[in-house]
Each structure stands twice: as structure tokens, then as C-alpha cells.
Amino acid sequence: MKLRRSVRTASCPSCSLAKRVFNSLLIGLLPVSSFALDTELHGFVDGRAGVRTQNDPHEDDRSLSELRLQLDSKTYFDWGEFNARGDFVYDDLADDRGKVDLENGDGFVDLRELNALFTPVAWADMKVGRQILTWGTGxxxxxxxxFPKDWNSFLLGRDVEYLKAPSDAVYASLFPSFGNIDLAYTPRFDADRYVDGRRISYWNPLTQSIAGQNAVIDAERRDAWFKDDEIAARYYRDVKGYEAALYLYSGYWKSPTGYDADDANYYFPQLNVYGASAKGALGRGLFNVEAGYYDSREDRGGDDPLVPNSEARFLTGYEREVAKNLSAGMQYYVEWMMDYDGYKDGVPDRSTARDELRHVLTLRLTQMLLNQNLTLSLFTFYSPSDNDAYFRPVATYKISDHWMVTANANIFVGKDDYTFFGQFKDDSNVNLGVRCSF
Structure with missing residues (x-):
């Protein structure tokens, strides 16, 4: 996307003092020749409370109890723009509210963005700093x-925007004549904010049981600058009306899927990913297809039970409007484990083994009502191979331009405790949120 050079006016007159303070800070941080042309300042106050729908012996009965203030600022200069976005959080369920961990998003501050966007040459844009990155078709x-995800926020019922965790990266978008190229370099590995047992229970393969606060995962971080780094690349262009893309990733599994027996601790094994996708119009709807090969570099033989095997992954989807203000989207997704015989031979006795193929079907229904002020949606994951499911109903009502209320739920069902969704069935929850935007 080309850099926008237009000067804008803040939409909230009461923010003028904050703008002047923010510009003063920027002038102190940036070269003397840099003068702010204008600043946009937006944000919201969001309060959310949630409870579990059944007893989880390893977690609190309340799933959410928090109040957050988000401030989102864009400051425009003659050379580009400077973006800052952060949340100030009071979390009543946090163990240590005074301690700030910007990697995990713990504490009273969660820094979502802090970056500079500029155009060094006519055929390229660059963004440097903390930012939210995403691509793909699913x-x-x-x-x-x-790019990192915050699975705790997603499963606990925070707004879906918090599924995306920030990356500390250099991101370049190049626009040569033969297509478009995006490059992301992360000098120090950014892991997922993974389920570790503090707020959501999980299946512990070592004890072959559900665990939570009684067995919190504190994985060994990869935190060496320019050594534990990541590189992601995408090339995309239009092919007969479809956006076709190729992908490359070199880094690590985003959650601690490896186990170091010598240190008795989880860690992030090395990973390469090679993929492709396409999306575009088909009939009266939108069609997408995507595939990737997960090259598990530390277990290419597939016989180490402490390191995940390589996998081939595939998804396809279709979305269209099926009635006025009612849309539906369906997807099919599969994970195919490579070297499955070697994996089976390495599984310890009395331990549960994964299937060679894991299938997932999804259905999203979205209904707009009351002049589109009321939005009802249901997202369903169902795995016929695991015999488990996950339901995400959400109702959002826009009271005014500033006020909005949301009710949502995360409902998990499953036959077995060790399947992907089945492990969370004691963590099913319902939530209510109120937001005031400015």
C-alpha cells in the first residue's frame, strides 16, 4: 500500500492538549528538522467481564474482569508518519499488575504499535518498529x-482485534513492475502469546492430563538479537482476476511445541514454511485457497517425539451473501503430518498419539439488523477427525457513534481431553463488554 501523504485533522477537539504534548515529545525524539504537520488522536475505553460456564478445577471461575484505555495516535511529517498505539489496562485477575511484560502483553501497559512509516524511494514503502502484521487468505x-497471535485473548473473549499480537520488525513493501513484494525482518523472535495455563487450562502431554495454574508453562525464550531472528516474505500479483501469492518463512514454531529433556522445559524449535495462495471472485461470492509446507528443521526424520514433525497444510473457502444483510462463509482445513510411521514409533507407551490427518470445517454466519446497528454472528469450528468443536457467538449493538455493547461466548465441546478443542471444554465462557470510543 502506498504511503498516504495527506494532512488530516483530529476528529476530537478535546484532544488538542494531548496533541500538543505528543508533538512536543516527538520533536524531542526526532531530528530538529522534523516538524509535525498534524496529529490524529483516537481511542476507546473498554470494560469486559466474563465467567466460565462450568467449573474448571485448575482456573478461576471468572474468565475476564478488566478495564482498558486505548490511545491511538498518528502524527504526520513531511517525511512520513509516526504511529503510536497502546493500551492501559486494569486486570483484576492478574497476579502481578505492576509488572509489565511487553512480549506477553502482561501488566498495566500493552504497547500495540510504535513505528515510523516512510517512502525511501518511489517504488518502496518501509515501516520500522512495533506493528501489527498479517497476510494470508484464511x-x-x-x-x-x-506473525504472532494472542490465543489467550481470543479464547477468553476479548475483541477479535487482540488475536493479533505485535511484531518488532522492519517491514518493506516493494512495487516492481512484475508484481508486489513484502518483506518482514524480525531481529528477535516474536512468539505467540500462547496458552500457558495461567488463564486457560490445556492438555499436558507429559502427565497425560489437563493442567492449568498447577503446571504453568514457562518456556525458554529465544531472545538473542540478530541470532534468534525471523524472515518472512510474500510475492503477489494479479493473475486473470485472482490475487496469487507465494510465501516464505524462516524462523521458529510460534508456540513452544518442542521439549528439551535435559533442561526439562519447553522451547521453540526451528521452522521453515513455504506456501502459496489465491483469492478472487467466483460466481456471486469470494473464493480462496491456500497451502503451506511446514519444514520442521530439527526433526526432518520425523522420529523425535519431543519435536513436532513436518506438516503439509491446506485450506479452501467460499463466502457470499445468501440473503439481504446475511452473509455466510465456509472453509475446509487439513493438517497432514509427514513421516507418520516414524512419529508413531516414537510415541511413548500409554501416551495419546495424533492422527495423521486432522480435518476442520468452519462456518461463519453474519446478520445485520436495525439499520446495521445490531450485528449477530456465529463462527463454528468442527473437526470430524478429532470429534470436537468450538462455537463463537457474538452480538454487537451500536448505541451511538461513541457507545457500543457486546456479548459473546466461547463454547468448547469434545469427546476426548487431548484433542485441540476438547482440551478447553472446561474453559467455556460468556462475556459482556461496553465500549466508549472517541
Whole structure:
């Protein structure tokens, strides 16, 4: 996307003092020759409360109890723009509210963005700093999007925008004549904000049981600058009306899927991913297809039970409006484990083994009512191979231009405790949120 050079006016007159303070800080941080042309300042106050629908012996009965203030600023200069976005959070369920961890999003501050966007040459844009990155074609399914996710926020019922965790990266968009190229370099590995047992229970393969606050995962971080780094690339262009793309990733599994027996701790094994996708109009709707090969570099033989095997992943989807203000989207997703015989031979006795193929079907229904002020949606994940499911109903009502209320739920069902969605069935929750935007 080309850099926008237009000067804008802040939409909230009461923010003028904050603008002047923010510009003063920027002038102190940036070269003397840089003068702010204008600043936009927006944000919201969001309060959310949630409870579990059944007893989880390893977690609190309340799933959410928090109040957050988000401030989002864009400051325009003659050389580009400077973006800052952060949340100030009071979380009543946090163990240590005074401690700030910007990697995990813990504490009273969660820095979402802090970056500079500029155009060094006519055929390229660059963004440097903390930013939210995404690509790929799936709807809540990710194959070639190896940027960090916040699975705790997603499963607990925060707004879906918090599924995306920030990256500390250099991002370049190049526009040569033969297509478009995006490059993302992360000098220090940015992991997912993964389920670790503090707020959501999980299946522990070591004890072959559900665990939570009694067995919190504190994985070994990869935090060496320019050594534990990541590179992601995408090339895309139009092919007969479809956007076709190729992807490359070199880094690590985003969640701690490896186990170091010597240190008795989880870690992030090395990973390469090679993929492709296409999306475009088909009939009266939109069609997408995406595939990726996960090259698990530390277990290419597939016989180490402590490191994930390589996998081939595939998804396809279709979305269209089926009635006035009612849309439906369906997807099929599969994970195919490579070297499955070697994996089976390495599984310890009395341990559960994964299937060679894991299938997932999804259905999204969205209905707009009351002049589109009321939005009802249901997202369903169903795995016929695991015999489990996950339901995400959401109702959002826009009271005015500033006020909005939301009710949502995360409902998990499953026959077995060790399947992907089945492990969370004691963590099913319902939530209510109120937001005031400015």
C-alpha cells in the first residue's frame, strides 16, 4: 500500500492538549528538522467481564474482569508518519499488575504499535518498529501468516482485534513492475502469546492430563538479537482476476511445541514454511485457497517425539451473501503430518498419539439488523477427525457513534481431553463488554 501523504485533522477537539504534548515529545525524539504537520488522536475505553460456564478445577471461575484505555495516535511529517498505539489496562485477575511484560502483553501497559512509516524511494514503502502484521487468505485459520497471535485473548473473549499480537520488525513493501513484494525482518523472535495455563487450562502431554495454574508453562525464550531472528516474505500479483501469492518463512514454531529433556522445559524449535495462495471472485461470492509446507528443521526424520514433525497444510473457502444483510462463509482445513510411521514409533507407551490427518470445517454466519446497528454472528469450528468443536457467538449493538455493547461466548465441546478443542471444554465462557470510543 502506498504511503498516504495527506494532512488530516483530529476528529476530537478535546484532544488538542494531548496533541500538543505528543508533538512536543516527538520533536524531542526526532531530528530538529522534523516538524509535525498534524496529529490524529483516537481511542476507546473498554470494560469486559466474563465467567466460565462450568467449573474448571485448575482456573478461576471468572474468565475476564478488566478495564482498558486505548490511545491511538498518528502524527504526520513531511517525511512520513509516526504511529503510536497502546493500551492501559486494569486486570483484576492478574497476579502481578505492576509488572509489565511487553512480549506477553502482561501488566498495566500493552504497547500495540510504535513505528515510523516512510517512502525511501518511489517504488518502496518501509515501516520500522512495533506493528501489527498479517497476510494470508484464511478466516481465523492461518497457514502462511506466521506473525504472532494472542490465543489467550481470543479464547477468553476479548475483541477479535487482540488475536493479533505485535511484531518488532522492519517491514518493506516493494512495487516492481512484475508484481508486489513484502518483506518482514524480525531481529528477535516474536512468539505467540500462547496458552500457558495461567488463564486457560490445556492438555499436558507429559502427565497425560489437563493442567492449568498447577503446571504453568514457562518456556525458554529465544531472545538473542540478530541470532534468534525471523524472515518472512510474500510475492503477489494479479493473475486473470485472482490475487496469487507465494510465501516464505524462516524462523521458529510460534508456540513452544518442542521439549528439551535435559533442561526439562519447553522451547521453540526451528521452522521453515513455504506456501502459496489465491483469492478472487467466483460466481456471486469470494473464493480462496491456500497451502503451506511446514519444514520442521530439527526433526526432518520425523522420529523425535519431543519435536513436532513436518506438516503439509491446506485450506479452501467460499463466502457470499445468501440473503439481504446475511452473509455466510465456509472453509475446509487439513493438517497432514509427514513421516507418520516414524512419529508413531516414537510415541511413548500409554501416551495419546495424533492422527495423521486432522480435518476442520468452519462456518461463519453474519446478520445485520436495525439499520446495521445490531450485528449477530456465529463462527463454528468442527473437526470430524478429532470429534470436537468450538462455537463463537457474538452480538454487537451500536448505541451511538461513541457507545457500543457486546456479548459473546466461547463454547468448547469434545469427546476426548487431548484433542485441540476438547482440551478447553472446561474453559467455556460468556462475556459482556461496553465500549466508549472517541
Amino acid at each position: 478466516d481465523l485459520l492461518f497457514i502462511n501468516d506466521l
